[in-house]
Amino acid sequence: MLTVIGLFALSLSLFTTAQNASLDLIQNLPYLNYIPNFKQYSGYLKANANGTWKFHYWLVESQSNPETDPLILWLEGGPGCSSVGSFFEELGPFYANRDGQSLYENVFSWNKVANVLFIESPLGTGFSYDSRKPNNTEANDDLVANQNYMALMDFFSNVQPEYQNKPFYITGESYAGVYLPTLALNLVNGINNGSFPNKNFKGMAIGNGYMNEKHLTNSLILWSNYHARISTETWTNIKRACNCTGDVDDCNFYQYLTTENHLDCQSDNSTCGDLIVPLLTLPDNQDLYNYYEDCYDTNDSSQRYKKKRIPMPALKAYQDTAQKLDYDNTDNQFGFPCWNEDAAETYLNKPEVQAALHIAKDWQDSVKTWQDCSDEIYDNYVVTYIDTSDLFRYIIGNVTTSDFRILIYSGDTDIVCNFLGVAWHIRDLAKSLEMPSTQHKPWFYRGQIAGHGQRYKGKVPIDLLTVKGSGHIVGTDRPGPALQMIVNFIWNNANYSTSTGIDLTPKTPFDAQTSTSLSTTTSTPSPTATSTPLTTTTPTSSSKKIFANLSTFTISTIGGLCPTNAFASNGCCCATAAFTAPANTQVLTIAYSQCMDKDSDCVYKAQSCSDPMYESYMKNNCARTCFYCQSNPAAAPPMATQTTTCSDRTSECAYRSDNCNVQAYKELMTWQCARTCGRCSKSPTATSCVDKSYDCPYQVQYCMSSQYQNYMLNNCARSCGFCQGTIQQQPTVNPDPSTGMSVPATGSNQSSCVDKATNCLANINFCNNADYVYLMTDQCAKTCGKC
Incomplete structure (x- = not known):
């Protein structure tokens, strides 16, 4: 990044070739309902020597101290599921609203105290692709390990070299139980031989990991019985048919199954195999990833060893989910796990979103559609490591980084990679390395039991935790405990009950901001502008001070800059107290009637005006568009009372330009979007030259x-x-x-x-x-x- 030496004190002759990081900087993320307090980057990493294998990455800087906070890499499992999917559905700073048309804040984002890097791996996952063979989905454990290693090498060496001296951790879930140990082995070797650019590899955290096929299979049969999935008579028949004569925990059900890909199992046609195969899955429309999560009105979906929720049709009407969440109990997400995948796919397939993320044109031309998980990768993936014990032993025996540690955590309601099979794997690993264990005991979040755990002590400690009430996707099902857990891990605090003190207060979205936000704005007026004090009256609930969008001071609700002590709302800068205005702007006082649209996109949501589910919301926020006003509903103050120049009152105008000449919205669009609709003269004339995308000025x-x-x-x-x-x-x-x-x-x-x-x-x-x-x-x- 370039350093500013006095505002505008640079000449272009001082510019050097722009770094990849600068080119990857996300200037404006479409449809985000607040201004984030951190930088983020999106682009591509080279996953092979000649750069034809392109892994898409998304880096979000820490909300605390990005210069000193560590880096966390997140890899999603599958195989073939996207880490960017986890960004929007689990641990990233933004979630998509149910209709996929906008984003709101995830207050439990892992970038609260760390820089978080999401890489879509392997080739064919998400936005990652082979530039020579765009539909290439060939993958196996060792190939993916090398690709991930090369991508990280490119990240530290070329794309973000300022991260070379930061401590970093690798994390993930599900089939990342293989991805991470194989990557860690390569990192240990690269650090030891001096070829890897960052020597500060500090640890690895795996959630509900696929690490031992036999243990996961055998334990799932026991788990199913203890969760009342079968009768006591059937359980007796299973034990008899499967020759379980001693301790049932030692019964090897796995020997009565066959598999071609080591991900899905079938019966070997024995009586035992026929009895246990139904316990390895659930009927369609039931969630393998959280046994207690019910999603009604769903479509059929195949459920396998991958992070994949049951698809649920997203409502078309806009909802600001952030305003409905209850952060004080365990059922707080408005059905989020049922619809988050569809919402993320809708959002990420918008052309303007892909443009903001710098998605490659050749990917768009060949692949075209972003998917959360790829069935093609899953179906063709070659599994090598059905037991990762040797990988762990090699890592522990050869790592030279001080304070290196491993965290293994499991939601206790997951069927796909159940906690018991994971615990057996770590128990056997620790026994082979003669690692003693601490007492198994509960850990707490906000005074309640968050799960149970123990530590295996040795050269490299292994913490084994469960997360109570969570399924496969811990960051979604139990976001508060998940954040506390990962923060204590990177802080090297073995007491996972320790409160982090992180501020979880949601940031105020644009159309809900009030005078309480005036002192927290991060923007300041241009230093080159002269200032004049404003004369104001005592504010009331029916008046606001508004800055017009004039030539040298353009306002947008998405990423726009407002003067100190003013806040962005509906395309204007607003305030309820005296403040200093930049030069060349006009300050207006408009008395708002009760019949106004509070939201800038009411026209887009008009189909919900008469929907009983949203009637109350629409009356409160879109009264004008929905014709809920008791008298003269469509009347707007004359143009002369708005401003002496021709401007749009909302940042959504270009996006809504198709409604300029729709009779039902013509007067509303004239009031809100005079400039875009070409209504700036006394004799309004529409123009065919409009921006169809709302954020064109930023692109x-x-x-x-x-x-x-x-x-x-x-x-x-x-x-x-x-x-x-x-x-x-x-x-x-x-x-x-x-x-x-x-x-x-x-x-x-x-x-x-x-x-x-x-x-x-x-x-x-x-x-x-x-x-x-x-x-x-x-x-x-x-x-x-x-x-």
Whole structure:
């Protein structure tokens, strides 16, 4: 990243070739309902020497201290399931609302105290692909281990070299019980021979891991009996048919099964095999991953050794799930585990989302659809390590990093990788290494038992924990205990009952912000703007101070910048107290009638106006659109009372532009979106030149990109200046009085639009960077689409 030495005190001659990290910086994540307090990056890592195997990664920096906090790598299992799926469904900072159209905050995100790296592995998973053979899904344990190792090597060496000295941990769940030990073995060897760039490998955490096929199978038969899945008579018949003559814990049911892929088992046609096969799965529409999770009105779904919830149709009407969560009990998620997968897939397949994540054009052209889990990878995957004991023994015997440790945790209601089989595996491993155990005892979260656990002591300690009431996906089912557990692990605290003191207060979403947020804004006005004090009246519930969207101060509810002591809401900067306004902005006081839309996307949600399930919500938040007003429902203050310039009142206008001339919404769109709809004159005339995507102003750096030009032409014609007869002219530049730098002068033109610098394309990512926007407009007007 470039360092700012005084605002705008750089010239383009000081630019060096942009680092991958800078190019991967996510400038604006579409449809997120709050401004995050951390940076995030999305791009590709090289998983082979020539770079044709491309692993997609998503890095979210720590919300605490990204410079000193450790790095956590997360790998999802499957095989063939996406770590980005876990991002949105388990431990990432954002969850998708039920309709998949927007995001809200996950207050239990693991990036509260760590930098978290999600890598989609193996090839064919999520956005990862082979650039020479895009549909390549060939995978086996050793190949994937090498791919993961190479991707991490590229991350530390080239993409994010500033992480080379940070402590790092590798974590994951399910089939990551194989991915992680095989990767750890390569890391230990690479560190010991000096070839791996980060020597600070500190530990490994595996959740509900597939680590020993025989133990998982044998224990599941016992688990099923003890959870009343069969009658006592059937249990007697099973013990007799399977020759269980001694301790039933030692009965080898596994010998009566056959398997071709070591992931799914069939009967060997024996009486014992026929009796136990039904216990290895559940009927369709029941959840293997949490025995006590019921999802009603579901579709059929095959359930296997992969993180895959039963699909449930997502409601089309928008809901802000963050406002419905109850953080004080264990049933707090509004059915989230039943619909989170569909919601994530809907969101991640939006073109504007993929553009923001820098998803490769050749992936879009060949693969086209992001999926949470790939059946093709699962069906063709070659399993090598049906027992990972030797891998663990090698790691423990050869690791040289100080304070290296291992955490094995299991939700106790999971059937796929049940806690008992996991415990047997670690017990046998510890016995082979002569590692004594501490007493098995409960651990606590907020005064309640969160699970039970013990430590096996040795050169490398192994903590074995259960998480009470959780299924396979612990970060989803028990997010609070999961966060406390992982934080104590990376803090090297063996007492998992220790409270972390992490602030779990949800950040206020845009359309719910009140005056209490005025002191917490992270944005400040431009230092180049002069300030004048405002004269205000005592605020009431029916009035707000509003900044108009004028030429040099553009506001957006998504990622927009508001002055100190003002907050973003519905496309404007609002406040309920006196504050200082930047120059060239206009302050207006508008008396809001009770008949107003509080949400900026009410038009989009109009189909829910008469839905009994959402009637109360829609009346409160979309009264105008739904015609709930008692008198003159569609009346809006005349344009003259809004502003003396023509502007949009909401950031959603471009996204809703199709409604400009729909009779039912015409007056509403004129009131909210005058500029986008071409209603700025006394005789309104619509324009065909509009942006179809709401966040085009944030994506203009892609206007001239060969990778995204077709998309930008179709969706962002207005922002990119692609409209016929509306080619914008490059502003002239005048000296900035505060710095002496040349900056654009509002309303002035030049006869031609050119790039003054020769390396504009390499620095296109800085076109809309707040620190460089004036400089880039001056030096790289054509590349940046500033003409």
